[in-house]
Amino acid sequence: MAIPYVKYCGASSQEDVQCMSQSRADAIGFIFAPSKRQVNPDHVKQWLKQTKCNKDVVGVFVNESSETVCEITRLIPLDIVQLHGDETTEEAKIIKQQTGATVWKVFHHEPDLREMLERMTEFAPFVDGFLIDAKGKGARGGTGTSFAWEAVPSYVQHAKRLSKTCVIAGGVTPASINELLAYGPEAIDLSSGIEENGKKSRSKIKALEERMLNDVHISK
Secondary structure, X not given: OOOOEEEEOOXXXXXXXXXXXXXXXXXXXXXXXXXXXXXXXXHHHHHHHHHOOOXXXXXXXXXXXXXXXXXHHHHOOOOEEEEOOOOOHHHHHHHHHHHXXXXXXXXXXXXXXHHHHHHHHHHHHHOOEEEEEOOEOOEOOOOOOOOOHHHHHHHHHHHHHOOOEEEEEOOOOOOOHHHHHOOOOOEEEEOHHHEEOOEEOHHHHHHHHHHHHHHHHHHO
């Protein structure tokens, strides 16, 4: 079993960026939508410059105008644009064309898998990947709750058929990572699962990464 692509999301300070940059993560994410983790693009640019981060940089947007997404993508710049709202295929297409960045569309898991897979197929021509998150009341993500991970293989296999990336988010923690890995995700996204008192935790990140490495070693 290969180690999944790992994204740590919700960096909201220079300290968070430093912590995540020194980890084994492949990407770090910043939230530019209303949220307790919302950040200023100018601050993000400065944090990354001071840290000399060599990770993929992801920007999370919720129903934002394509003009604003493009402006922030150029400013920082972003490697990946994550659309976490109710964006249409046309909006995703425009953002993909105008930014030139990798685009991920977020879907919140529903029990009706057929409908979920149809939505992935609908967006496939306009995006590079999908992020499947838990559905939370009044929040788009970062709630620390998971969905029924038995559905993960269906999402991953369908994304592969579409030649797209599939990222799994929601309720992933050092304690639950091995359970999730058993379902074969190719990419995972964590935010609250690696936090302590609202800040990214080096100890939680270390525990998560050790368990991931041990799981991969055991599986081999």
